[in-house]
Amino acid sequence: MSAPQACILDLDGTLVDTLGDFVAVLHVTLADLGLPTVSRTFVEHTIGRGGENLVRQTLAHVGAEPALFDRAWALYQQHYAVVNGEHAAVYPGVLEGLQALRARGVPLAVLTNKPVAPARELLQRKGLDGFFTHVFGGDSFERKKPDPLPLLKTCEALGTAPSATWMVGDSRNDAEAAHAAGCPVVLVTYGYNHGEDILAVPAAEHVARLDALRWLQG
Numbered sequence: 736m737s738a739p740q741a742c743i744l745d746l747d748g749t750l751v752d753t754l755g756d757f758v759a760v761l762h763v764t765l766a767d768l769g770l771p772t773v774s775r776t777f778v779e780h781t782i783g784r785g786g787e788n789l790v791r792q793t794l795a796h797v798g799a800e801p802a803l804f805d806r807a808w809a810l811y812q813q814h815y816a817v818v819n820g821e822h823a824a825v826y827p828g829v830l831e832g833l834q835a836l837r838a839r840g841v842p843l844a845v846l847t848n849k850p851v852a853p854a855r856e857l858l859q860r861k862g863l864d865g866f867f868t869h870v871f872g873g874d875s876f877e878r879k880k881p882d883p884l885p886l887l888k889t890c891e892a893l894g895t896a897p898s899a900t901w902m903v904g905d906s907r908n909d910a911e912a913a914h915a916a917g918c919p920v921v922l923v924t925y926g927y928n929h930g931e932d933i934l935a936v937p938a939a940e941h942v943a944r945l946d947a948l949r950w951l952q953g
């Protein structure tokens with residue numbers, strides 16, 4: 736893997752541990768609808784494919800009518816805007832890793848399946864917004880990860896070739912999208928990955944902290 740000309744970073748499970756936010760938002764949304772709540776483990780295994788998917792899967796999990804989706808999604812978004820970041824923490828090594836990449840002149844972008852408005856808000860609330868030249872969300876392009884389109888579009892915005900643009904993520908979603916786009920993949924070992932072993936997902940490198948990237952050690 737050659738030196739990165741730019742890095743694209745995933746948000747939830749990679750930069751910020753947002754599991755507590757998702758759990759809290761689903762808890763109040765389900766209570767509003769008079770539905771039973773879901774476990775933290777269910778949420779951990781279901782996040783990563785965007786909020787719409789999470790709400791849809793949650794309704795199915797508690798045995799609710801799929802027709803409730805529109806109401807549930809509207810409530811979920813309202814609650815998310817308020818809770819955003821309250822039960823979330825930047826992972827150890829992230830700040831140091833972003834600083835080190837910036838010090839080496841690597842342009843950085845965020846590409847998440849979270850809608851772009853709460854993604855920007857979260858980065859700002861956690862003091863990370865200044866690092867990124869671009870922030871794209873699940874509603875920024877026609878399709879979400881694991882489709883390669885959002886990665887190709889992000890490379891286009893960065894002005895770098897996919898083969899020189901690293902994708903750093905926490906799930907097979909990120910890895911599949913990056914492989915299909917032709918971006919080298921780095922996976923962090925502390926995220927969500929749908930409850931599956933991330934070491935089983937092929938990547939150029941697996942790291943326990945962002946600042947432990949091999950390329951930063953030289």
Ligand SMILES: O=C(O)COP(=O)(O)O
Pocket residue numbers: 745746747748782783784785786846847848849850
């Ligand atoms: O599923 C989500 O909303 C967020 O997912 P991502 O930041 O890991 O892409």
Ligand SMILES: [Mg+2]
Pocket residue numbers: 745746747748749783904905906926
């Ligand atoms: Mg993620």
